[in-house]
Amino acid sequence: xxxxxxFFSVITSFLTCVPVVIGVFTLAALRFYFGACSxxxxxxxxxxxxxxxxxxxVVQTVSTTISSTQTEPQDQETEQLLLLLQKRDEPEPPGLxxxxxxxxxxxxxxxxxxxxxxxxxxxxxxxxxYSQRVSCLxxxxxxxxxxxxxxxxxxxxxxxxxxxACAYGRIDDGDWSTERSCVCTWNLNRRGLHTKQADLVIDxxxxxxxxxxxxxxxxxxxxxxxxxxxxxxxxxxxxxxILAQTGMSAxxxxxxxxxxxxxxxxxxxxxxxxxxxxxxxxxxxxxxSDQGRFVLNAAYALVRQQVPHSSSARFKACGSxxxxxxxxxxxxxxPDTFLVGSEGGLLLRCSFSSQTPAAVPSEGQSVxxxxxxxxxxxxxxxxxxxxxxxxxxxxxxxxAGTDGQVHLHSLLQPNPLVSLRVSDSYVFQVQWSPxxxxxxxxxxxxxxxxxxxxxxxxPKAAATIVQGDAGQAATCFDxxxxxxxxxxxxxxDGTVGIWQLSTDLTEQSSRESSxxxxxANQVAx
Amino acid sequence: xxxxxxxxxxGVQGIIIVNSEGIPVKTTLDNSSTVQxxxxxxxxxxxxxxxxxxxxxxxxxxxxxxxxxxxEIMIAPDKDYFLIVIQNPSD
Numbered sequence: 106x107x108x109x110x111x112f113f114s115v116i117t118s119f120l121t122c123v124p125v126v127i128g129v130f131t132l133a134a135l136r137f138y139f140g141a142c143s144x145x146x147x148x149x150x151x152x153x154x155x156x157x158x159x160x161x162x163v164v165q166t167v168s169t170t171i172s173s174t175q176t177e178p179q180d181q182e183t184e185q186l187l188l189l190l191q192k193r194d195e196p197e198p199p200g201l202x203x204x205x206x207x208x209x210x211x212x213x214x215x216x217x218x219x220x221x222x223x224x225x226x227x228x229x230x231x232x233x234x235y236s237q238r239v240s241c242l243x244x245x246x247x248x249x250x251x252x253x254x255x256x257x258x259x260x261x262x263x264x265x266x267x268x269x270a271c272a273y274g275r276i277d278d279g280d281w282s283t284e285r286s287c288v289c290t291w292n293l294n295r296r297g298l299h300t301k302q303a304d305l306v307i308d309x310x311x312x313x314x315x316x317x318x319x320x321x322x323x324x325x326x327x328x329x330x331x332x333x334x335x336x337x338x339x340x341x342x343x344x345x346x347i348l349a350q351t352g353m354s355a356x357x358x359x360x361x362x363x364x365x366x367x368x369x370x371x372x373x374x375x376x377x378x379x380x381x382x383x384x385x386x387x388x389x390x391x392x393x394s395d396q397g398r399f400v401l402n403a404a405y406a407l408v409r410q411q412v413p414h415s416s417s418a419r420f421k422a423c424g425s426x427x428x429x430x431x432x433x434x435x436x437x438x439x440p441d442t443f444l445v446g447s448e449g450g451l452l453l454r455c456s457f458s459s460q461t462p463a464a465v466p467s468e469g470q471s472v473x474x475x476x477x478x479x480x481x482x483x484x485x486x487x488x489x490x491x492x493x494x495x496x497x498x499x500x501x502x503x504x505a506g507t508d509g510q511v512h513l514h515s516l517l518q519p520n521p522l523v524s525l526r527v528s529d530s531y532v533f534q535v536q537w538s539p540x541x542x543x544x545x546x547x548x549x550x551x552x553x554x555x556x557x558x559x560x561x562x563x564p565k566a567a568a569t570i571v572q573g574d575a576g577q578a579a580t581c582f583d584x585x586x587x588x589x590x591x592x593x594x595x596x597x598d599g600t601v602g603i604w605q606l607s608t609d610l611t612e613q614s615s616r617e618s619s620x621x622x623x624x625a626n627q628v629a630x
Numbered sequence: 631x632x633x634x635x636x637x638x639x640x641g642v643q644g645i646i647i648v649n650s651e652g653i654p655v656k657t658t659l660d661n662s663s664t665v666q667x668x669x670x671x672x673x674x675x676x677x678x679x680x681x682x683x684x685x686x687x688x689x690x691x692x693x694x695x696x697x698x699x700x701x702e703i704m705i706a707p708d709k710d711y712f713l714i715v716i717q718n719p720s721d
Binding site: 200201205211215216220225230613615 | 632633635636639640641642647649655656693695697699700702704706708710711713715717719720
């Protein structure tokens with residue numbers, strides 16, 4: 106109807122050449138006229154969908170919980186602080202907004218292109234000589250120690266990376282020994298390096314069982330002795346190198362000190378010495394260089410009853426009450442955490458700030474003993490000789506002991522993430538590489554240092570360092586943080602080998618951090 | 631935030647806006663990294679610009695990209711400001 110009317114109105118206005126307004130009036134008249142006879146045009150369209158399938162299913166909740174949250178009304182104080190901060194914000198620098206508008210489009214185009222581009226895939230650039238081999242640079246020996254058949258018990262690079270300090274003693278001694286031993290240092294960057302003659306020899310009355318160089322001051326070396334003493338030597342002194350020693354007081358250890366480490370203290374720049382002994386004590390000392398002695402800062406004692414039990418650990422009540430500590434590791438990420446490995450195979454995460462008093466009779470110490478253990482990992486079957494926290498991931502650490510395996514743990518789970526069989530005999534030390542997140546090395550009782558790369562899918566070692574005879578165990582090694590291609594290995598035949606690593610063991614590739622992250626996020630069975 | 635669109639692009643790790651004297655004006659990174667980037671990149675851009683203009687005085691630097699093993703740094707220079715964007719394209 107409407108179409109017809111419009112048609113008529115158009116015709117009318119065209120014929121009469123009058124403005125549309127009159128046409129509308131005409132339309133109205135026409136409508137009235139044509140009202141009687143109605144012309145309708147129908148149009149029909151139809152469709153039908155396919156058969157709709159329907160099904161019924163019923164669900165019932167078995168258990169329900171209700172939880173709700175509510176934000177707290179914002180503090181008056183924080184509101185005021187926020188306002189202040191906003192006001193303090195300087196007025197926008199002139200022209201900044203215009204600059205960004207000019208540049209934004211270009212930058213976003215480039216960013217998008219870059220994200221999709223494959224132009225640089227697989228591009229390897231060699232800035233340095235690519236060395237494929239692992240080679241021995243020097244073999245350092247101290248003849249008088251070798252004559253007495255002393256073993257190298259610990260090696261440590263100084264913070265400058267040019268001096269290697271080696272401690273001699275015995276690793277297989279069961280009895281109390283009064284054998285004198287020594288600590289030798291060699292400076293590798295010096296012209297005229299004598300491999301058979303140390304630059305500095307410090308005589309020590311008993312065997313040295315632990316050594317650690319100061320992280321900032323190249324002259325200071327901390328050592329732990331078989332008698333339980335902790336000593337700091339100052340190699341810049343010509344007369345008497347001993348800067349401080351604990352002596353045999355009520356505070357000190359009674360059993361061999363198996364690990365010493367420098368710990369950053371509250372005040373920035375100051376370091377204390379943390380020592381752990383098989384008597385179950387972990388002691389934190391501050392150095393009082395004027396008086397030449399140590400002051401006990403904090404003391405921790407580990408006893409079986411106070412060790413937390415994880416669900417997978419089966420508590421075996423046997424033997425003595427004390428938990429003899431054979432290895433210690435500090436976390437570079439969390440200054441409050443340290444890890445402890447024991448003679449009985451326990452692996453514990455401890456906290457410096459723990460306040461629980463230890464269940465140990467007081468022996469007249471100047472500081473109350475505290476129980477530091479917070480979390481217990483799956484225990485091993487033999488002593489844990491070495492633990493090391495990863496410098497690239499806050500939750501990962503490796504541990505090694507007498508079962509010939511290296512276990513990669515996460516701090517968050519009691520079971521290891523990965524266990525690698527390294528050798529058929531003991532593993533004496535394990536350490537992460539300072540430059541490659543996925544690489545760690547292990548020193549075995551068969552005399553080899555095996556270097557593993559977690560990025561490779563193979564359970565075999567990426568490189569093996571064999572030095573001297575096969576019968577002598579490799580007891581200790583240390584990566585050089587300043588010159589990452591150097592590695593020092595100490596053996597039971599009294600030799601210290603300085604090895605140069607190949608480039609693929611020291612150069613980090615771009616995906617390694619994310620691969621390590623993936624490994625760390627695994628959930629152990 | 632003025633740089634919201636750029637920040638939202640894939641793989642962008644940080645954005646720094648530096649003024650003509652090399653002083654950071656706005657940043658999404660921490661203080662020490664910002665100061666380090668600002669100082670080093672300002673020098674690099676100046677050197678790159680003088681290189682381009684020495685070769686052809688009628689030419690001028692419009693964009694600089696530094697690609698490294700771990701990420702890529704993109705610099706858009708201008709008269710008064712530089713925009714530095716750090717992107718990890720494989721993220």
